[in-house]
Amino acid sequence: EIVLTQSPGTLSLSPGERATLSCRASQTVTSIYLAWYQQKPGQAPRLLIYGASSRATGIPDRFSGSGSGTDFTLTISRLEPEDFAVYYCQQYDNSPPTWTFGQGTKVESK
Amino acid sequence: QVQLVQSGAEVKKPGASVKVSCKASGYTFIDYYLHWVRQAPGQGLEWMGRIAPNSGGTDYAQKFQVRVTMTRDTSINTAYMELSRLRPDDTAVYYCACSITLPGLANAFDIWGRGTKVTVSS
Numbered sequence: 001e002i003v004l005t006q007s008p009g010t011l012s013l014s015p016g017e018r019a020t021l022s023c024r025a026s027q028t029v030t031s032i033y034l035a036w037y038q039q040k041p042g043q044a045p046r047l048l049i050y051g052a053s054s055r056a057t058g059i060p061d062r063f064s065g066s067g068s069g070t071d072f073t074l075t076i077s078r079l080e081p082e083d084f085a086v087y088y089c090q091q092y093d094n095s096p097p098t099w100t101f102g103q104g105t106k107v108e109s110k
Numbered sequence: 111q112v113q114l115v116q117s118g119a120e121v122k123k124p125g126a127s128v129k130v131s132c133k134a135s136g137y138t139f140i141d142y143y144l145h146w147v148r149q150a151p152g153q154g155l156e157w158m159g160r161i162a163p164n165s166g167g168t169d170y171a172q173k174f175q176v177r178v179t180m181t182r183d184t185s186i187n188t189a190y191m192e193l194s195r196l197r198p199d200d201t202a203v204y205y206c207a208c209s210i211t212l213p214g215l216a217n218a219f220d221i222w223g224r225g226t227k228v229t230v231s232s
Contacts, residue, residue, distance in 0.1 A: 035216070037219075039155075044222035047218055050220075051216055056220055057211060057220070099157040101157070102154070
């Protein structure tokens with residue numbers, strides 16, 4: 001089973017700053033199978049990025065995804081107040097069909 | 111619009127079972143897999159399994175193989191997740207989710223229900 005490790009656990013930044021979140025896989029992940037989600041307290045996760053770098057519908061362009069193989073990155077170019085949340089990466093493995101999530105990175109206001 | 115509406119919160123005793131429903135609307139229910147994901151308090155997301163509404167075929171995460179049953183009723187566009195032999199550590203919010211707007215290979219979840227809180231306590 002592929003394990004996803006996210007770092008850092010918590011990122012303390014100010015509005016307007018750049019956020020860089022890492023997701024490292026224990027084995028190679030096919031890029032099209034890597035996604036990122038945002039979750040705010042009391043809410044369901046919201047898809048931000050799929051296929052490692054494609055923004056989901058309605059996602060602002062300050063969110064971008066990159067990476068391949070075992071190392072993937074979510075970047076928020078300039079933090080807005082509404083971006084303070086927990087972010088999860090997720091991957092799909094097709095043998096057997098399995099979806100796994102990283103443990104999450106909390107982006108908090110400094 | 112596309113939405114998944116889940117049943118209300120449940121409180122169960124250890125050893126009991128819980129059945130959570132997820133009613134789909136705004137799209138053709140039988141055309142898309144329906145997944146279940148849970149989140150324990152203060153913890154991350156955990157995929158439990160999926161059901162293909164057209165055939166009823168299922169894939170379960172190994173951790174839940176012996177305790178989870180996913181079913182559907184296509185006449186009312188509703189999927190169900192039943193978890194048996196509940197333990198206190200099954201206390202969590204249970205979400206249903208699916209992939210509607212994404213390219214077929216993307217395998218991510220763009221539509222989520224609001225979640226159903228299940229509390230297991232004696």
